[in-house]
Structures are given as C-alpha cells and as structure tokens.
Amino acid sequence: MPSRWFAQSEVAPGTIIQLRKARWVIREVASEHCFQFNQDDLRDKHDPSLACTRLVCDTHGPDGPVQGHMRYYKQIPIEGTEAEPPTTRAEQAKFFCPIELKHLRTLTQKGSTITPRVLDSKEDKQDNTGFVPGGFVTWVVWEVVPGLQLGNDVGSAPFWRLGRDERDAVRQAFQESICKLEIWGHLPYPEHAKNLVWDSTTGSLYYVGFLLTCKGDPRAVWSPAKWAEWTGGAIYIDGVHMTISRSFCTVHLFDIFAVYHFLQVSATPMRGRLASSSASIMMGVPLAYCRGIPRFFSRRRVLMQQRISQSKAFTAGVTLGMVALSDLGSEQCLDAKRCVADSIALRGHSQHYLGFLHRRSGS
Numbered sequence: 001m002p003s004r005w006f007a008q009s010e011v012a013p014g015t016i017i018q019l020r021k022a023r024w025v026i027r028e029v030a031s032e033h034c035f036q037f038n039q040d041d042l043r044d045k046h047d048p049s050l051a052c053t054r055l056v057c058d059t060h061g062p063d064g065p066v067q068g069h070m071r072y073y074k075q076i077p078i079e080g081t082e083a084e085p086p087t088t089r090a091e092q093a094k095f096f097c098p099i100e101l102k103h104l105r106t107l108t109q110k111g112s113t114i115t116p117r118v119l120d121s122k123e124d125k126q127d128n129t130g131f132v133p134g135g136f137v138t139w140v141v142w143e144v145v146p147g148l149q150l151g152n153d154v155g156s157a158p159f160w161r162l163g164r165d166e167r168d169a170v171r172q173a174f175q176e177s178i179c180k181l182e183i184w185g186h187l188p189y190p191e192h193a194k195n196l197v198w199d200s201t202t203g204s205l206y207y208v209g210f211l212l213t214c215k216g217d218p219r220a221v222w223s224p225a226k227w228a229e230w231t232g233g234a235i236y237i238d239g240v241h242m243t244i245s246r247s248f249c250t251v252h253l254f255d256i257f258a259v260y261h262f263l264q265v266s267a268t269p270m271r272g273r274l275a276s277s278s279a280s281i282m283m284g285v286p287l288a289y290c291r292g293i294p295r296f297f298s299r300r301r302v303l304m305q306q307r308i309s310q311s312k313a314f315t316a317g318v319t320l321g322m323v324a325l326s327d328l329g330s331e332q333c334l335d336a337k338r339c340v341a342d343s344i345a346l347r348g349h350s351q352h353y354l355g356f357l358h359r360r361s362g363s
Contacts, residue, residue, distance in 0.1 A: 003032055005051035005076055005131065017057075017070070019122040019139055024070060028056040033211070038079040048096055048135075049076045052211070057141065059120075068119050068141040071211070073098050075126065075135030086133050093134035097123070100210045101140040103186040110184060114177045115207050116142040145206040151193025159193055170198050171227060173205035178226050181207055182216035189214045191230050 009015065015026040032053040037046050055070040075096065077089050101121055108118045120141040125134050150159040150170070159167065181187060188195040189212040197206040
C-alpha cells in the first residue's frame with residue numbers, strides 16, 4: 001500500500017540515505033506508523049504529530065557489510081490542517097527527539113549487551129516543501145541482533161516451539177536481565193514475547209522494539225510475575241486446561257485459585273476442562289477468588305471459600321509465578337505437584353500445600 005507520508009524517493013529499496021557516520025542503502029520497507037493528533041489532543045500536552053517507518057538497510061563497514069534497522073521519523077500536520085498554506089503549517093514546527101532514539105542512545109552509552117546498539121543517527125529539519133516546514137525529521141539505525149524472535153502480534157508460539165531445556169534457559173536469561181533493564185529505566189512496550197530475541201548459540205536474550213516504551217522501576221526486584229507478564233501460554237494441571245494472556249496493563253486468566261483449592265478439597269483427581277470465567281489482575285491486586293466457578297464446583301464452594309481465607313499468601317503475583325515458572329507447553333500435561341514445586345514464589349511458603357499434593361499423589 002502506498003505511503004501517505006513518505007515519498008518513494010525517500011524510502012524505496014535502493015535509496016541511499018547519508019547519516020552522521022555512514023551512507024545507508026534501503027533494502028526493504030518493513031512497517032509504517034502514524035501518530036496524528038488533533039487540537040483537542042494537543043491540549044493534553046501530547047508529543048507532536050508524527051509518522052515513522054521502519055526500513056531494513058545496510059552499509060559497508062571496515063569489516064564488511066553491516067545490517068541494520070532504520071526508523072525514519074517525520075513531523076506531520078495536526079489533523080485538519082493538512083490543506084493549510086505552508087506558512088500556517090510551519091507554525092507547528094518544533095524540535096523533538098523520539099523516545100526510541102533517546103532510550104537506545106542511553107542504553108548504548110551504558111554499554112548494554114541486552115539491547116541493540118545504536119549504529120547511526122541524524123536529526124534535521126524539513127525544508128519549505130515538507131509537510132511541516134521547519135519541522136523535525138529524524139533517523140536512527142540500530143543493529144540487527146542475532147537469534148529468534150520469541151513472539152509476534154498474536155502470541156508467543158515461537159517460544160513454545162523450543163525444547164523444554166531451551167525454554168528454561170530463556171527463562172533463566174530473562175530472570176538475570178529484566179531487573180537490570182528496569183533499573184536503567186527503559187522497557188519496550190507492550191512487554192510481550194515479540195520484544196524478546198533469543199540467541200541459542202550464545203545463550204543471550206535481547207530486548208527489542210523501543211518504538212513505544214514504558215518506564216522502568218529503579219527499585220525493581222525479581223518476581224516470577226515479571227515473566228508471566230511478558231509471555232502467554234497454556235498450562236495443563238491433571239487434565240485441567242488454563243490459559244493466560246496479557247492485554248496492556250491487565251492480565252486475564254482463568255481462575256487458577258479455584259483450580260488449586262479444588263484440588264485440595266476434591267476427593268478424586270480433577271478431570272475435564274475448567275470452564276470458569278476469567279478473572280483480572282491489575283498491577284498485583286489479588287485475584288477475585290473463586291469468581292465464576294462452574295456449576296459442578298458449587299457443592300464445594302463454601303469449603304473452598306473457607307480454605308481461601310487461610311491463603312493470604314496467594315497473591316496475584318504468586319499465582320502468576322506459579323504459572324510462569326511451570327512449563328506451559330501447549331500439548332504437555334503437567335501434574336499439580338510439579339506445577340507447585342516448580343514455583344519459586346511458593347517454595348518455602350507452602351509446605352502445607354506441597355504436603356497435601358504429596359499425599360494426594362501417593363509419593
């Protein structure tokens with residue numbers, strides 16, 4: 001589809017763009033985004049309206065060809081002013097440094113080995129023929145990190161196609177690096193598996209996709225919930241299927257508490273698929289326990305609620321940790337004992353529950 005904001009002479013394959021350090025040759029147009037605001041939006045102190053496109057490019061370095069991803073940013077007119085005279089549109093011109101360039105430049109200066117390095121950049125102004133005369137135009141080029149992107153826009157299937165040992169290695173690498181990235185203050189948004197690239201040859205995990213970012217926590221400490229926030233999947237506990245996914249800041253999942261407490265009070269192992277409605281966790285708020293429990297749970301609901309009152313330690317973060325650190329293989333069945341035993345969040349706090357599961361399993 002033809003671009004609305006970028007001429008073919010600017011981005012067509014074969015185009016040469018001279019930046020501060022090198023001449024880059026465009027090989028492919030990968031994506032384009034438009035963030036155009038109206039006057040009402042700007043009253044809320046939005047960034048200026050802009051369009052950007054990601055380009056696959058390369059240049060010749062001292063050691064041979066160097067591949068990179070280039071993002072080309074351009075200020076565009078406020079919505080509804082596109083047909084105004086150039087002098088009117090020029091009044092909107094302003095300097096703006098995209099957050100992507102700012103963050104990648106900072107991370108590169110800090111010597112980060114878990115994010116792409118900035119290879120080149122350039123900040124300039126549009127001429128009198130531009131959409132916003134005098135408005136900003138910015139280019140940033142970052143390196144192509146080696147490895148497998150662990151997700152896409154619809155999920156984290158590439159991660160689940162890895163073998164169990166390799167998935168565990170990814171989790172370990174994530175645990176060792178995520179807090180460092182948070183303390184540095186820069187996280188790619190929306191914090192999904194597609195923002196992770198795994199290089200199995202070196203055991204390196206990279207964080208990519210800084211077009212949009214969210215603020216890190218300078219006091220961040222490791223929690224299994226962090227892994228659950230970045231990845232989604234499915235878990236089978238003694239035949240019960242649960243799913244977990246993330247949308248923006250809210251995590252929706254089937255009532256894991258209901259399953260767990262039902263396993264404790266049930267006289268026989270649970271079989272069949274849990275059909276409860278989803279519960280929501282917002283930034284660590286505890287689950288709405290036992291909400292939406294199916295009718296076949298109703299006889300035990302009172303007893304389950306009594307057990308729940310004894311389980312204050314089971315916060316939303318602990319629940320996510322249980323899911324996150326248990327292997328969520330899409331076709332693999334995991335018994336409840338291993339699910340709980342694998343959870344660092346529960347280890348040391350839930351001997352009563354582990355004891356119950358040992359007795360239930362006869363081991």
